[in-house]
Amino acid sequence: MNWYAAHLILYVRLKKGRQRHYPVWENIVLIRAATDEQAMAKAVRRGHEDEGDCDGSFTWDGRPAEWVFAGVRKVVLCVDPDKRPGDGTEVSYTEMVLPSEKAVHQLAAGEPVNVRIDDAYPDELPVPVGELRRRIAE
Numbered sequence: 001m002n003w004y005a006a007h008l009i010l011y012v013r014l015k016k017g018r019q020r021h022y023p024v025w026e027n028i029v030l031i032r033a034a035t036d037e038q039a040m041a042k043a044v045r046r047g048h049e050d051e052g053d054c055d056g057s058f059t060w061d062g063r064p065a066e067w068v069f070a071g072v073r074k075v076v077l078c079v080d081p082d083k084r085p086g087d088g089t090e091v092s093y094t095e096m097v098l099p100s101e102k103a104v105h106q107l108a109a110g111e112p113v114n115v116r117i118d119d120a121y122p123d124e125l126p127v128p129v130g131e132l133r134r135r136i137a138e
Helices: 036-049 101-108 129-137
Strands: 002-014 024-033 063-077
Touching: 002 036, 024 036, 024 063, 036 063
Parallel strands: none
Antiparallel strands: 002 024, 002 063
């Protein structure tokens, strides 16, 4: 069994009215699985578990809303995948491209900066969520 870090994308969708922006979270969760495909399937199931509206009590800016699972951005095999993650274990990474060294320092300081995420499945396309749902149901 290996350890993986799954990057789950969830967003806030308002239940009524026009929505001008979409708050998005990338939640990174640890997954224990024997294969990459099993890790992806478990990540999809976990993402769907995070969907919902807290029994109707969830609001965003005072308006009724819900969390929606958009998909798994990537699944990363952890360093030392056969060992339990511990203090100092690299569990994930994100490869980004920035326009300047100044932008790198702005990012590190938590300041707004334009960034291109450049690490999504370089050798193959991810399995679409609909296909994973079908595989899980089988």
